Amino acid sequence: MKLSERIKPISYLKANAAEVIAKLAEHQQPMIITVNGEAKAVLQDIDSYEEMQEAIALMKALTLTEQQVKEGGVEPLDEAFRQVRDSYKG
Known part of the structure; x- marks a missing residue:
């Protein structure tokens, strides 16, 4: 889906919420x-959101x-x- 097709006014969202949610899930691209x-x-499907959160968590850990x-x-x-082995000998 083109960027121009993913920018919508709030009135469109209000009138077409179910369709918007279906398109988000189908295309997995955010809507502005x-x-x-x-x-x-920005609206985003839940799968893409969860992937993004996991990627952010991984980047923070790295x-x-x-x-360190x-x-x-x-x-x-x-x-x-060696320290682990020594602790069990202990």
Whole structure:
């Protein structure tokens, strides 16, 4: 679906809510809702929204891991395993 087909006024949404929701699910592309000609909201199907939230969570985890590596907050794998083995010997 073209971008121009995905920009609709709020009056269209009010009059065609069921159709809009069906199109969101079918095309899995967000729809931009305008008020007085100005973009005010984005509607998105739930599957795409959940995928986006999972991607954001993964990016946050990767960023945190990268930060911990830069700060020296991680240990080499062999050292980590040695500590685990030593804790069971203990």
